[in-house]
Amino acid sequence: MVARRIRRFVGPGSVTPWQLFEELNRDFSDLFISAVGSDRLRVWSSNDSAVVEVDVPGIDPAQIQVSIQNDVVDLSIPAAAEDAEGNVRHHLRERSRSRVTQQVRLPFPLDAGKTDAVYDKGVLRLSLSRREDSKPTKVAVKAV
């Protein structure tokens, strides 16, 4: 998908760099939403940092697993505990009762050592930092 976009940029009938950026941005957005669903996952980003929020109400935070490799955040979220105990008659069953695995791919490699994960009011919030060696460096242009 990315290679096809680049060929369009450099070949006949090429697109402008801005059009290419917008198409790549849409592709990245499509990669984010999987098991959790777009209504439960939110992502913010700047050039150097990102925040990922996932709605996971009623979960034991000690059971949530978060791992980071390069530009990918892997989440493993256990099923919510069953509240109804004993001899009950169910009238409504909408809450999810299955384990969820979610991958979020960000536009830059991440520094796992600078990740902060907080579970508050049923929302998992990850504060992420870009890896230092992946940050762009300014190049001075000398006048001849």
Add this chain to the structure above:
Amino acid sequence: MSQNSCCEQAVVQEPNVQTVVVTPRADGWETEDAYVLSVEMPGVDDAHLEVTLEKNVLAISGTTDGPQFNGLQPIAGNVARRQYERSFRLPEGIDAGQLDGSIRNGVLSLRVPKSQQSMRRKISVRQA
């Protein structure tokens, strides 16, 4: 119990703040002596929660904090304040004065006891 559809969304525009109205997912069940509801409202605490019971209609409303951008740009998902709204019609024969509820980790738990008259009672049969 009867209820409106799950997970419908509507967008309300306010100056500089977008609020999304969300119908929260819920479980409801009946025990021998009570009706119990478990409603998912992630991001809501008791300070931003309202529960009312009028004529057997239980109305729930809860609001999250506004999104904290801190200079970041939203790039995925619906980054807005969420307003959870849902109502449930409970059966007759409840003791409304004994409604009990709490919210923890984004899950609202509500318990409404059945009235004494509506609870199932065993009838002893005598030998004639």
